[in-house]
Amino acid sequence: MRTFTYIIAGGGCAGLSVALHLAKLSPASASILIIDQDTKTTNDRTWCFWHADNSPVPESAISKSWSNLSFSSNSFSSQSSIAPYTYSMVRSADWYEHMHQELGAFPQVTFLQGRIEAIEEDVLGPFVMVGGDIVRGRTILNSCKPAPIRSLRKPTYHLWQHFKGWWIETGEDTFDPETARLMDFRTQQKDSTRFFYVLPINPRKALVEYTVFSGELLEDGAYDRAFHEYMEQQFPGISYSVMEEEKGKIPMTNRTYRRYTQANIINIGTVGGIVKPTTGYAFLRILAESKQIAHNLVSGKRVAEGHTSASRFAFYDRLLLHILQGEGWLGKGIFSALFRSNPMRRILKFLDEDTSWNQELLIFARLPKKPFLQALWRQLIYPLRQSKRPQADSLWNPTSKLPNSQRIATDISH
Numbered sequence: 219m220r221t222f223t224y225i226i227a228g229g230g231c232a233g234l235s236v237a238l239h240l241a242k243l244s245p246a247s248a249s250i251l252i253i254d255q256d257t258k259t260t261n262d263r264t265w266c267f268w269h270a271d272n273s274p275v276p277e278s279a280i281s282k283s284w285s286n287l288s289f290s291s292n293s294f295s296s297q298s299s300i301a302p303y304t305y306s307m308v309r310s311a312d313w314y315e316h317m318h319q320e321l322g323a324f325p326q327v328t329f330l331q332g333r334i335e336a337i338e339e340d341v342l343g344p345f346v347m348v349g350g351d352i353v354r355g356r357t358i359l360n361s362c363k364p365a366p367i368r369s370l371r372k373p374t375y376h377l378w379q380h381f382k383g384w385w386i387e388t389g390e391d392t393f394d395p396e397t398a399r400l401m402d403f404r405t406q407q408k409d410s411t412r413f414f415y416v417l418p419i420n421p422r423k424a425l426v427e428y429t430v431f432s433g434e435l436l437e438d439g440a441y442d443r444a445f446h447e448y449m450e451q452q453f454p455g456i457s458y459s460v461m462e463e464e465k466g467k468i469p470m471t472n473r474t475y476r477r478y479t480q481a482n483i484i485n486i487g488t489v490g491g492i493v494k495p496t497t498g499y500a501f502l503r504i505l506a507e508s509k510q511i512a513h514n515l516v517s518g519k520r521v522a523e524g525h526t527s528a529s530r531f532a533f534y535d536r537l538l539l540h541i542l543q544g545e546g547w548l549g550k551g552i553f554s555a556l557f558r559s560n561p562m563r564r565i566l567k568f569l570d571e572d573t574s575w576n577q578e579l580l581i582f583a584r585l586p587k588k589p590f591l592q593a594l595w596r597q598l599i600y601p602l603r604q605s606k607r608p609q610a611d612s613l614w615n616p617t618s619k620l621p622n623s624q625r626i627a628t629d630i631s632h
């Protein structure tokens with residue numbers, strides 16, 4: 219039976235990206251098998267990201283870029299240039315095609331379409347079970363199976379950023395193609411943070427996305443109703459047809475996933491804990507991390523633990539997760555205060571975890587104090603509660619004392 223040098227379990231964003239770096243860095247004798255249940259030829263998601271320098275994605279895979287972003291809520295709207303940043307969109311179908319082409323140039327790379335049933339390691343080494351067959355590799359890079367969670371000595375939160383998007387075409391010029399609407403809160407909040415995200419490709423074509431931060435997903439019709447209501451209110455009298463739809467969910471959590479499930483099984487991408495918990499952005503982090511992972515593997519080094527934010531950014535994320543999980547309806551006011559008092563570029567820099575203490579103080583000074591002080595208090599008393607309940611990490615919901623606290627989702631699959 220053939221043993222591959224590397225098996226890439228899941229040929230999505232992280233899998234394809236690591237595979238290409240491995241193919242480029244490894245000797246030609248190193249064989250790489252990429253397994254995915256899908257053909258990865260359809261547009262199963264649309265990625266956006268911002269960058270100050272040249273785009274890390276080739277121009278041919280970028281379908282649109284914007285130099286302005288806007289924010290709206292009922293009480294206030296703003297729109298501004300984000301220079302020196304550019305906000306760019308990549309349709310996943312274009313990116314998969316580009317990556318398949320690049321990988322196709324390496325004869326040592328093999329693709330296999332099939333559903334992976336298990337990823338394990340025994341005395342003979344790691345293997346995947348696919349379609350009832352066992353395929354062995356020396357190292358397996360997993361981006362398709364949920365990874366075990368490391369226990370934290372901190373409060374843990376878990377909610378979903380879930381959304382449905384509609385690619386629409388309107389009967390008349392409707393959108394400003396130079397401006398993407400990053401957040402538009404002019405929609406009912408109910409018990410959670412909810413907003414629209416509008417990415418215009420040209421004056422008549424846009425991706426309109428309804429996004430919710432909550433512990434549980436909505437039934438499909440609820441996304442549709444919110445969308446039709448938004449279109450009626452924001453673009454009254456404009457006729458439109460829906461060309462495509464896309465749906466997704468991204469974990470928003472401070473849980474940390476184990477990098478190594480077993481000695482030679484390494485978790486990457488979302489199941490490797492790469493997603494920024496409070497925003498759901500992961501695309502650029504995955505591209506950057508893939509290079510590092512391949513480099514370590516090829517030089518025989520252990521792959522470092524998943525993305526580690528500077529501890530103060532992890533702390534800020536925890537405070538916001540605490541509020542979003544327990545009192546999600548406050549999100550609208552918090553984001554409104556953030557965008558009202560700060561230039562867009564400072565916010566993007568902050569979300570990149572690239573700001574200085576001074577800039578962070580300027581940001582926090584204008585945010586509503588009460589929910590953050592409450593969240594801070596909960597973080598401070600957590601260690602005291604922990605010392606009284608040794609196993610409380612998995613039992614104590616740090617938001618449970620708050621009104622309308624939401625159930626914590628335990629499913630970590632994505």
Ligand SMILES: Cc1cc2nc3c(=O)[nH]c(=O)nc-3n(C[C@H](O)[C@H](O)[C@H](O)COP(=O)(O)OP(=O)(O)OC[C@H]3O[C@@H](n4cnc5c(N)ncnc54)[C@H](O)[C@@H]3O)c2cc1C
Pocket residue numbers: 227228229230231232233253254255256258262263264265266267332333334335361362363464465466467468486487488489498499500501502504
């Ligand atoms: C709809 C959506 C939109 C997003 N938009 C953005 C964005 O705009 N900006 C941003 O920065 N981040 C975004 N993200 C977050 C993140 O960038 C993406 O989820 C990214 O694709 C994660 O890469 P990954 O390789 O970890 O997972 P994936 O890209 O999902 O790859 C996992 C692969 O595993 C395969 N797989 C799963 N189970 C099995 C199985 N049992 N057998 C075989 N194959 C299997 C899947 O088919 C998939 O191809 C988005 C996420 C989603 C879901």
